[in-house]
Amino acid sequence: MRVPFVIPAALMILAGSFSAEAQSSQIPTQPESTVTNPPILDRPLEVKLAETEPKQAEPSLKPVDYDQPAGYAGTTSVKNRHGANADFEPVEDRWRLGLPAYDRYNRGFPNGEDYLHMRGSLLDPYNQNVLKGDYPIYGQHTFLNITATNTMLFEGRQLPTATTPLESTARAGTTDFFGRPNSFLFNNTLTVSFDLFSGDTSFKPQDWRVNLTPAFNANYLNAQELGVVNVDVQKGTTRERSWATLQEWFAEYKIADVSPEYDFLSVRAGAQPFTSDFRGFIFSDTNRGVRLFGTLDGNRDQYNLVFFRMLEKDTNSGLNSFNDRDQTVIIANYYRQDFLFPGYTAEASVHYNNDAPSLHYDSNDFLVRPDPVGIFQPHRVETVYLGWAGDGHIDHFNISHAFYWALGTDSMNPLANQRQDINAQMAALELSYDRDWARFRVSGLWQSGDGKINNSHATGFDSIMDDPNFAGGEFSFWQRQAIPLFGVNLTQRDSLLVDLRSSKTQGQANFVNPGLQLINIGFDADITPKLKSVNNVNFLWFDKTAVLQQFVFQGNIDREIGTDISTGLEYRPLLSNNVILLGGVSTLIPANGFKQLYNGFGGADSKVNPLMAAFLQVTLQY
Known part of the structure; x- marks a missing residue:
C-alpha cells in the first residue's frame, strides 16, 4: 500500500542531487592560493565586535x-x-x-x-542572629557569639547541723551535738560570654578565638543553728554575699591543619573550662591553664595536654578569684572513637596533682587548708592518677565505665598524723537500655577506703575537682548536698565520694577516708519533647569504717549508710536551652552506719530522721 508514495519521493531526492551537481559545475573556481574565507571572517574580529556589541554602561553607584x-x-x-x-x-x-x-x-x-x-x-537568640555567630561581624570569616545566662536557684534542705554547745546555741538549754537541720539557699549567677573567633562556623576548626566571660553572683543562706553561716556565732543564722569576677578569659590559636580531613593542632591559654573524662570523675572545672589539643584520623582520635596553675575559689559562689592557689594540675588524655565496636569511644588518661602546703581560711572564717581535724598541719599532697574510661553503645546497650588508680604521697596527713604513701582505686560502671521514650539504667560505683588509719599507707580514694554526672547527678541527695561532720564534710556538694575533706573547691584531697560502695537503679522518661523525668534509687555503704571510728571516737560503726531516693523534672518550653526549668525532690533514708555517726545522747535512733531536699532552678539564656 505504501510503495506508490515511496518511489516518487526517492525520485525527487535523486533529481535534487543531480541539480546541485549541475549548479556547482557552473561556478568558476579560483586557484588554491587565492581561496579566501567567507566574507564575515575576512574582517578583523575586534572590528566586528565593535560594530555589533552595544556600548557598555557606566557602573551604577545606586544601591540595589x-x-x-x-x-x-x-x-x-x-x-x-x-x-x-x-x-x-x-x-x-x-x-x-x-x-x-x-x-x-x-x-x-x-x-x-x-x-x-x-x-x-536583635533580641531573638533562637533564629539566626549576627550576635550569635550566625553571620560575620567583619569580613566573611570573623564572628561574634554573645551569650548571656542567668541561673536562679531556690533550694531547701535538711542536713545534720551542729549546735556548737561549747560556745553558744541558737536556743537556750540546747545540749545535743546536732540541732535543727533545716536551711534555705538562694543563689543567682549571671554570666555574659563574649566569644570572638575566625573561621568557618561548622566545617573546620576555628583559626583563632578570644573569649571573655564576666560573672556576677548573689547568694543567701538561712540556717537554724549558729556557727553555720560563719565561724563567729555572733554573725547569727543568715548570710548574704555577692561576688563579681572574670570567670573565663582565654585566647586560642590553630597552630596547623595536619590532614586534608580538617584534623588540627591548637593551643588555648587562660582561664578555661575543662572536663577530663566522660562523666567528670576526677577533674571538671574552669581554671587558669594552657591547653594543647587536636584531632587525628579524620576526627576519630582526640587528644589533650593541659597544664593548670589553679586559682583560688570564692567560698560561697564557687567562682574564680584572681588569687593563686599554689596548686599545679597536669592532665593528658587520648580518645579513640569506634574502638572495637562502632559507637563506642575509649579514653586513656594521666592526671598529676601537686597541692603545696598552705594555710587558708575561707571568706566565712572557717579553716579549709589544712583540714581542721587531727593535727591540721600544712602538708603537700602529690598524686598521679592512671585512668581508663569508655562511653557509647555496644549494639542496643549503652555503656559508660571508668577506672582510676591513684599513686602518690601525702607529706603529713592530719587524720593519720604521719606521712602517707597513697595507693587507692575507683571504679564505676553504668549500663542502660533505651526503649522508645524510656531509658532503663543500672550502675555501680566503688571508692576504695582506708582500713588502717595508723599505718603509713593511705588507700582511700579521692579526686582533684570532680563534678560527676552519675547515679542521679544533680537530682541525688547524696551527690547534691555537702553533709557536714565535725569540721569537715562526709561528702562534698556535687560529689559522690566520701572523703572527710573540708571543701572540694578550697580544701586538699584526703586519701585517709572510709570510701564508698554504691548501687543505682534509674529510670528516665521523655514524657514529651519538652518534658523529661529523671528517677533514681541509690543504695549506699561505706567501704571501710576504721577511719570513721577513730575520727568520732566510737567503737563500732556499721557500713550501711542508707537509701537515696530522688525524682526530678527538666522542662524546656521552647525546645531549646533558652529557657530551662529544673526541679527535684530527694530524700536520704539513713541506715545504722549513718545513724551512729549523727546520733544524739538518746541513742542510735534519736533525732536521726530521713533527710529531705527540694530545689527549683530557672535558667534563662540569650
Missing part, C-alpha cells in the same frame, strides 16, 4: 534592593559591586544571601513556632 537573609543579619562590612545588568546583581557577602519572603502556611509568621524564613530581631 534585594531579598534579606533569614533571621537578623545586621549590616555587612563587605561592599557589593553594582552593574547595569538588570537580571543579575552580585552579592559579595556569601553569608547574607537573601531569601524571598515566604509565608508557607499563610499564618503571618507566628511567634514561638519553627517557621520557614523567619525574620529575626
